[in-house]
Amino acid sequence: INLRTVYAFAREMYPKTSKETIQYGTAGFRGKAEFLDSVMFRMGVLATLRSRYRGGSVIGVMITASHNPEPDNGVKLVDPKGEMLEASWEAIATDLVNVSDQELEQQVAKIIKDNNIDVTTSSQVFVGMDNRYHSPRLLKAVADGVIALKGNVKEYGIVTTPMLHYFVVAANTKEAYGKPTEEGYYEKLIKAFELLRNGRLENGNYRNSIIYDGANGVGARKMLQFIKRMKGSLNVTVINQGIGVGKINEDCGADYVKVQQRPPKSMPEVEPFTRCVSVDGDADRVVYFFTDDKGEFQLLDGDRIATLVAGYLMELVTQSEINLRLGLVQTAYANGASTDYIVDKLKFPVSCVPTGVKHLHHKALEYDIGVYFEANGHGTIVFSDNAKATIAQAAETKESAKTLLLLIDLINETVGDAISDMLLVETILNHKGWDVQDWISSYNDLPNRQLKVKVQDRNVIETTDAERVCVKPEGLQSEITKVVANYKRGRSFVRPSGTEDVVRVYAEAATKEDTDDLAYEVGLLVQ
Ligand code: 16G
Ligand code: ZN
DSSP, rough: OHHHHHHHHHHHSSSSOOOSOOOEEEEEEEEEGGHHHHHHHHHHHHHHHHHHHHHTEEEEEEEEOOSSSSTEEEEEEEOTOBBOOOHHHHHHHHHHSOOOOOHHHHHHHHHOOOOOOOOOOEEEEEEESSSSSTHHHHHHHHHHHHHHHOOOEEEEEEEEHHHHHHHHHHTTTSSSSSSSSHHHHHHHHHHHHHHTTTTTBOOOOOOOEEEEEOOTTTTHHHHHHHHHHTSSSSEEEEEEOOOOOOOOTTTHHHHHHHHHOOOTTTOOOOTTTTOEEEEEEEEOOOOOOOOOOOOOOOEEEEEHHHHHHHHHHHHHOOOOOOOEEEEEEOOOOSSSHHHHHHIIIOOEEEEEOOSSSSHHHHTTTTTSSSEEEEEEEEEEEEEEEHHHHHHHTTTTTTHHHHHHHHHHHHOOSSSSOHHHOOOOOHHHHHHTTOOOOHHHTOOOOOOOEEEEOSSOOOOGGGEEEETTTEEEEEEEEHHHHHHHHHHHHTTEEEEEESSSSEEEEEOOOOOOOHHHHHHHHHHHOOO
């Protein structure tokens, strides 16, 4: 490999146009699409190096800015087991993206040397993208980066983020996890879903239809593909399909619904208590919602999904008479009422970790069955090898264990998957004979509020204890503690955002007014 060609390629086709330093954060690189061409090219280069470093295993590259506005785009790397890129390589990525075109050749040589990479070995990179209009251009840049290092690249075109994770794992496990194709993905999920339904489409209060808000993103397109193949096992009406004037995530989608606490603007008139679901722009987050008979909006977010799933898994494990370690992983954003419910009522072990999928996923792997969800709707369930073997054995005699076995196939263990999570929720509600009213009445959420505060340098704020305690600047935490003490059931924390140049404030309290006041007071302390 001639590294000169990498440099020549970069300078000719993907010159670096921005001088601003960017950082590989919790969601990879994000920014305005027009400045990302050189970033994408370099990530193609890096993915190829990473694949060689990992003995030729497939590395994934996903082009998306998830729930962010349509003009933004971004890129993240997927490691061989479907996890987020290893932390030490985040720094390597940051360095590689920020050097000048002239320094690029040197920098690539340095990565090769530091990591003892044999550049003559084979490599494989899978690339996917969301349906932003600039994604195809950026995808080509990634592919060219791979080609510059004489690597192999497979382009999946427009797919959801969790689909790409699935393809990577499927290929790296030699198809033990499934076929690494779009059709293989649909087949695996739909087969499990239909077997779990077992022909019983309605049950008790459960109605077999749902309104699905696709956020004008790739999740809408893929849901239309699911519908074609599902043959009526679930009646889905897709809104915000991405056809026409609607922009990705604008006034719709999981982030809008969760943060604004209201339905998408384009929501059609529906009967009270109609079950609705929203996914985000790359379909790795999902939240449910409905409007009650008083016209009030009701949200069923990631915490609700987590408690529903955890409770159900616990039931099945108990009925199967198997001994497995179950655990739920949350972040500081989890509603206090959800944590109380799960600890006191369900007697389920809970742990709290910092924001970001990699932290949750990592912690969940410590259990036999690890359930993790962020309140924003990103989450999944992971099963240890021991759990899989134990369940498979019990399934020979116990119905409940058979159900568990099918659930494993329905769940995309590699990362939070909005569509897979939705099919899981639908399965549980169907089995329980529940609809949204039954689900929401399991506990009462505490009113909560999030604020963004613009500050000069958000990194002056440092936190500990899974972001629940602020250690810097000195004295801020004691002031927050003092303020919080004035509110019944009050809880509040501040943390620097990992994706935007702001400090985030979270507050919850017994009443809505108190919550707003508390958020405001803490916001003032930060300013
Ligand atoms: C990223 C994270 C998400 C987290 C969010 C927080 C991944 C793949 N995504 O989108 O899990 O909730 O950042 O954003 O890790 P913030 O730091 O701006 O609050
Ligand atoms: Zn997303």
